Amino acid sequence: MVxxxxxxxxxxxEFVFVLIIMSLIGNVIAMAFAGNPALINYDMFVAAFAMLSLFYLIFIAFNDSFMGHPIFPVILDLLNVIFLFCAAVAMAAELHVHSCSNxxxxxxxxxxxxxxxxxGRCREEQAATAFLWFTWALWTVSLVFSFLDARGGGVNLRGPLRRGGGRPAMSQV
Incomplete structure (x- = not known):
C-alpha cells in the first residue's frame, strides 16, 4: 500500500502539470487563424482525458470506499500513460526542436x-512537449503505485494458481 x-x-x-498542458495547448488553439493540426487537437484531448481521470483518482485517494474495484485506477493510469506517451512522442517528432527564432x-x-x-506558438508547443514528458513520467510512477495497491488489495492479476503440478487431485475428479 502506498x-x-x-x-x-x-x-x-499531475493535476498542476495537466493544467499547464491544457492552458498551453488551449492558447495555441486560441491564437490559430486557420485551424489547427490534428496533433494539437489530440494533445487537448489527452489533457482533458487526464483531467477527468484525475477528478476520479484524487477523489478515491481521499476515500478508498468510492473506488468500486481496485483495478479501475490501474486501467485509468495505464490509459493515461499510453495517451501521454503518444502525445509526447508525436509532438517531439513533429516539432523537430529547432530554434523558435528561425x-x-x-x-x-x-x-x-x-x-x-x-x-510564440512555437515556444508554447515546446513547453507543452516538455510538460507532456514530465507528466508522462509522473503518471508512470502512479501506474506502478496503483498496480502495487491493486495487488495488495486482494486483486488477483495473475489468474488462478494450481497446486500440484497443474493436475487436479482425485477428490476433484
Missing amino acids: SRSLNLILRGT DTYTLHNHLTNGANDRA
Whole structure:
C-alpha cells in the first residue's frame, strides 16, 4: 500500500502539470487563424482525458470506499500513460526542436505555422512537449503505485494458481 499523502502529492502534481498542458495547448488553439493540426487537437484531448481521470483518482485517494474495484485506477493510469506517451512522442517528432527564432523553420513547420506570432506558438508547443514528458513520467510512477495497491488489495492479476503440478487431485475428479 502506498501512503495516502504520497498518492495525494503525486496526484496533485499531475493535476498542476495537466493544467499547464491544457492552458498551453488551449492558447495555441486560441491564437490559430486557420485551424489547427490534428496533433494539437489530440494533445487537448489527452489533457482533458487526464483531467477527468484525475477528478476520479484524487477523489478515491481521499476515500478508498468510492473506488468500486481496485483495478479501475490501474486501467485509468495505464490509459493515461499510453495517451501521454503518444502525445509526447508525436509532438517531439513533429516539432523537430529547432530554434523558435528561425523564421524559415516556423513558417514551414505545420505545427508552428498558423498564427500571427509563430515564435510564440512555437515556444508554447515546446513547453507543452516538455510538460507532456514530465507528466508522462509522473503518471508512470502512479501506474506502478496503483498496480502495487491493486495487488495488495486482494486483486488477483495473475489468474488462478494450481497446486500440484497443474493436475487436479482425485477428490476433484
